[in-house]
Structures are given as structure tokens and as C-alpha cells.
Amino acid sequence: MNGSERPRGEPGLLLRAGLALLLAVVATGLTLALLAGPASPGLTDAVAESLAGSGASNPVTAVLLNFRGYDTLLEMAVLTSTLVGVWALGPAPRIRETDPSPVLLGMNSVLIPLAPLICAYLLWIGASGPGGAFQAGAVLAAAGVLFIISGRRPAVPLPTAPMSWGIVVGLGVFVAVSLAVMPGGRQLLEYPRDLAGILMLLIETAATVSIALILAGLFIGGRPEDEP
Amino acid sequence: MGFAFDAVLVAVLLWVAWAALSSRDLFRGIVLFIAFGLLLSMGWVRLGAPDVALAEAAIGAGIAGALLLATWARLPGKTDERPGDDLEGQERDHERQ
Numbered sequence: 001m002n003g004s005e006r007p008r009g010e011p012g013l014l015l016r017a018g019l020a021l022l023l024a025v026v027a028t029g030l031t032l033a034l035l036a037g038p039a040s041p042g043l044t045d046a047v048a049e050s051l052a053g054s055g056a057s058n059p060v061t062a063v064l065l066n067f068r069g070y071d072t073l074l075e076m077a078v079l080t081s082t083l084v085g086v087w088a089l090g091p092a093p094r095i096r097e098t099d100p101s102p103v104l105l106g107m108n109s110v111l112i113p114l115a116p117l118i119c120a121y122l123l124w125i126g127a128s129g130p131g132g133a134f135q136a137g138a139v140l141a142a143a144g145v146l147f148i149i150s151g152r153r154p155a156v157p158l159p160t161a162p163m164s165w166g167i168v169v170g171l172g173v174f175v176a177v178s179l180a181v182m183p184g185g186r187q188l189l190e191y192p193r194d195l196a197g198i199l200m201l202l203i204e205t206a207a208t209v210s211i212a213l214i215l216a217g218l219f220i221g222g223r224p225e226d227e228p
Numbered sequence: 229m230g231f232a233f234d235a236v237l238v239a240v241l242l243w244v245a246w247a248a249l250s251s252r253d254l255f256r257g258i259v260l261f262i263a264f265g266l267l268l269s270m271g272w273v274r275l276g277a278p279d280v281a282l283a284e285a286a287i288g289a290g291i292a293g294a295l296l297l298a299t300w301a302r303l304p305g306k307t308d309e310r311p312g313d314d315l316e317g318q319e320r321d322h323e324r325q
Binding site for chain 2: 060093130134142215221
């Protein structure tokens with residue numbers, strides 16, 4: 001195939017061969033690195049040693065909320081500013097009022113009541129096993145998405161707290177806690193040992209609410225009409 | 229037994245990834261991407277990382293899939309046609325808008 005026959009926007013043979021070569025080299029390098037021997041233990045030992053005073057028995061949660069809490073704080077800031085960016089683009093498109101399929105309604109009537117239960121379980125179990133704020137928030141957001149696509153309005157009026165408060169509460173509580181522990185000569189985000197567990201649960205609960213609202217808000221794809 | 233399962237999982241993962249990337253029908257591609265995310269979370273379980281598996285299933289497959297489908301519903305021409313492939317069809321689309 002020469003250049004003149006090629007449709008516009010199609011990569012050339014040389015580019016394709018170069019990309020294939022590059023991918024093959026990277027894949028070979030990764031495979032060799034895997035076969036080279038046991039992986040370095042990294043910081044596993046350091047985490048295991050200080051796990052007892054972290055307020056969580058699950059090492060993943062201990063790293064995310066305590067040892068590297070600053071990274072998670074910045075992640076919450078990134079998520080919050082993402083939705084602020086989406087809202088700045090304009091109002092949400094109107095959802096067409098159509099009759100949803102009976103399959104969707106039947107599934108919703110089972111899944112949506114279960115979602116808060118699963119969310120609470122994931123949030124609580126995060127201290128000692130796989131789970132945590134992000135997974136819990138995603139489950140709650142999924143229930144929100146199912147509700148949005150069903151096109152129904154709630155029979156019981158929902159509390160009309162502005163969505164914007166719910167979106168910033170995760171970041172706000174995180175920043176407030178990280179600053180509130182500072183008196184007494186501690187660093188930013190250095191929780192007192194006996195309060196670490198409860199403080200992390202507080203941060204995670206607020207973060208779950210915000211993550212659920214942010215993910216569902218991204219699905220709506222714009223600023224809801226009753227929000228400023 | 230475990231090895232056979234892993235081998236099949238890797239083969240299916242690569243196949244689904246290729247099918248999702250090479251699909252001309254965008255809807256089919258998105259559905260395959262969601263299936264890929266669910267299979268990948270099974271791979272994370274096999275690697276002993278249930279935390280990553282939960283995040284992959286919830287965010288990689290669930291929320292990302294929902295966002296892709298929402299975007300797909302708003303696209304005017306819903307196939308991955310390249311410029312110059314079907315000029316008449318594109319003109320019809322423009323007239324309709």
C-alpha cells in the first residue's frame with residue numbers, strides 16, 4: 001500500500017511497524033523482568049511493622065488513609081475539581097421522558113435498595129478487609145445511574161440538600177481532619193494513635209458520599225438545573 | 229487446574245481486548261470493554277489483589293462503561309466510520325440535524 005491509496009487519518013506502514021516493534025520490546029522487557037526472580041518486597045515489611053498503630057488492620061486502607069493519606073487527599077481534590085470542570089461546561093442535557101423497559105424497572109426494584117446496604121458493608125469492612133470508600137462510593141453511584149436511566153421520579157420526595165454541598169463534603173472533612181490533628185506538635189495528617197481508626201472512618205464516610213455524588217454527577221454530564 | 233484457568237483467562241482477556249479495539253460498531257466495542265473490565269477484575273483476584281479487583285469491577289467496568297454508553301447515546305453517527313468512508317451517509321446525517 002503506498003501513500004496515495006491510503007485513506008486520510010490512516011497511519012502509515014512505517015508507523016505501524018515502529019509501534020509494533022516498540023510494543024514487542026516493552027512486552028519482552030516486562031516478561032524478562034518477571035522471570036528474572038522474586039519481586040522485591042518493596043515496603044511490605046515497613047507497612048506490616050507499623051500496621052498496629054495505624055487504626056486499620058487492612059494494609060491497603062492503612063496505606064491509603066494513614067501512611068500515604070496526603071496522596072488520597074489530593075485524589076479527592078482531583079475528583080472534586082473534575083466535576084467542577086464538568087459543571088462549568090454547561091447545564092445537564094434534559095433526560096428524555098420515555099417509558100423504561102419492565103426489565104430495567106424490575107431490576108432496579110431489587111438492586112437499588114440493596115446498594116446502600118452493600119455500600120455500608122464495603123465502607124465498614126474496609127478497615128479490616130478488601131473494601132473502602134472508593135468501592136462503596138462506586139456502588140452507590142451505580143444505584144444513582146440506574147435510577148437516572150429509569151427516568152422515574154421518586155415517589156417519596158428526596159431531601160433537597162444542594163448537591164454541591166455533598167460534592168465538597170468529602171474533601172472538606174478530609175482537610176478539616178488533617179488540619180485538626182495538628183495542634184499538639186503533630187504533622188499534617190498525623191492522627192493520634194488512639195483516634196486513628198475513628199478519624200479514618202469519618203474521612204471515609206464523607207468521602208463515600210462525595211465519590212458517589214461525583215461519579216453519578218459525571219454520568220449526568222452537566223450542571224443539574226436547580227444547582228447554581 | 230489453577231494454571232489451566234489462568235491460561236484460559238489470559239487468552240480470553242487478550243481476545244476480548246482485541247475484539248473491543250477492532251470492533252467497527254462502537255456499541256459492540258463498549259460492551260466488549262465492559263466484559264474486559266470484569267474479566268480483568270477476575271485476573272486481579274487470581275493475583276491475590278481483591279482490593280484492586282473491587283475497584284476494577286466497580287470503576288473500570290461499571291462507571292467507565294456507564295459513562296461510555298452515555299457518551300455513545302449522544303453521538304450523531306454511531307459507527308466508527310472514517311472520513312471518506314461513506315460521504316453520502318454523512319451528508320444524510322447532516323441534513324437530518
